[in-house]
Amino acid sequence: MSTPKHIASLVSIICMSVAALCASEQAQAADIRVVSSGGFAQAYKNLAPAYELATGDKLLSDWGPSMGKTSNAIPARMARGEEIDVVIMVGDSLDKLMNEGKLVAGSKVVLANSPIACAVKKGNSKPDISTIVGLKNAFLKARKVAYSDSASGEYIKHQLMKKLEIEEQMQGKAAQIPATPVGEIIAQGEADFGCQQRSELLPVQGIEIVGLLPQEVQLQTQFSAAIVKGSKVQAQAQALLNFLAATKNAPVIAETGLEPVAGK
Structure with a gap:
């Protein structure tokens, strides 16, 4: 006959197993909130379905300029605390957000140059x-x-x-x-x-x-991506950045008028 202590121990083990399972499922698939500026938007749209199919993650995408005074500009979104996991934007503007401590240090990846x-x-x-x-x-x-x-x-x-x-x-x-x-x-x-x-x-x-x-x-504008500090899905966000920067995806990026950095 089970003792109360044994039952409590069993319940604890079950709870730990369920928590581990949930954590495993979260690691396998997650909602990733992405905001991209217009210069990389078409390349991102073309690549997104392949990433979702390969990982099971769902990309919740929105758009806004890398600078400026409009309410949908990425710096304005960051300032008002919008829930964002990944930003894709002009490199100089991204660097500014990084220096302000709003992005995960060391997470920046350079994706392409745009004439x-x-x-x-x-x-x-x-x-x-x-x-x-x-x-x-x-x-x-x-x-x-x-x-x-x-x-x-x-x-x-x-x-x-x-x-x-x-x-x-x-x-x-x-x-x-x-x-x-x-x-x-x-x-x-x-x-x-x-x-x-x-x-x-x-x-x-x-x-x-x-x-x-x-x-x-001519002016070549660099487009980069980084993980937003405080993101709850940083592992999946990093996987997305790795995917976008992969050499195999360079031709898709080039088709949109950008000059991919990968493979050079």
Whole structure:
């Protein structure tokens, strides 16, 4: 006949076994909350189904710029304490969050570099921007020029205009677009010329990419990922980062207009 002490011991063993089983199941599959900026968004969308199929994890995805003042910007989300496990964003902005102690130290992985391209509405004449002179003329002849409020737009606004010596001429007809992709503004006819990271222009319907900025004034934006400090699924989050950075996935990333770092 079992004694109360024996029963208590048995119950304790069962509870420990159930806890271990639950922990094992959690290690095998989890919900991972990911926020990605637009530059890596299409690559992430293309890779996500394969990761979920291979691991059983569910990716709960959202989008927002790496910087700027909009409420969906990744730094703003972090500041108000949104529950996020992984961020994918412009490297410099990620480094800032890392230095502020908001990301897990040492978890950063560099995924890809992204060049800036320019586009027009589909069917419109395409300017030749292969040279500095051609790019300058494209800006000056446009009725309205659009650029983003993230890394590429900040570069265009604060550096490229100066390099092309067209700051004064572009006053009033060059606009920095918050949150909305530049390609959508062009497709809707609200601007007839615009520039953004190539990977953000490619998925947009109704536009045509005319080319990359000339090499002399090109800016490569680095996209990186890291685990958010306090994440309850850090092991699974690390597995996701390893997957995104894997050499075998480089071709998928390259198809979206990015230049993958893996394999180089």
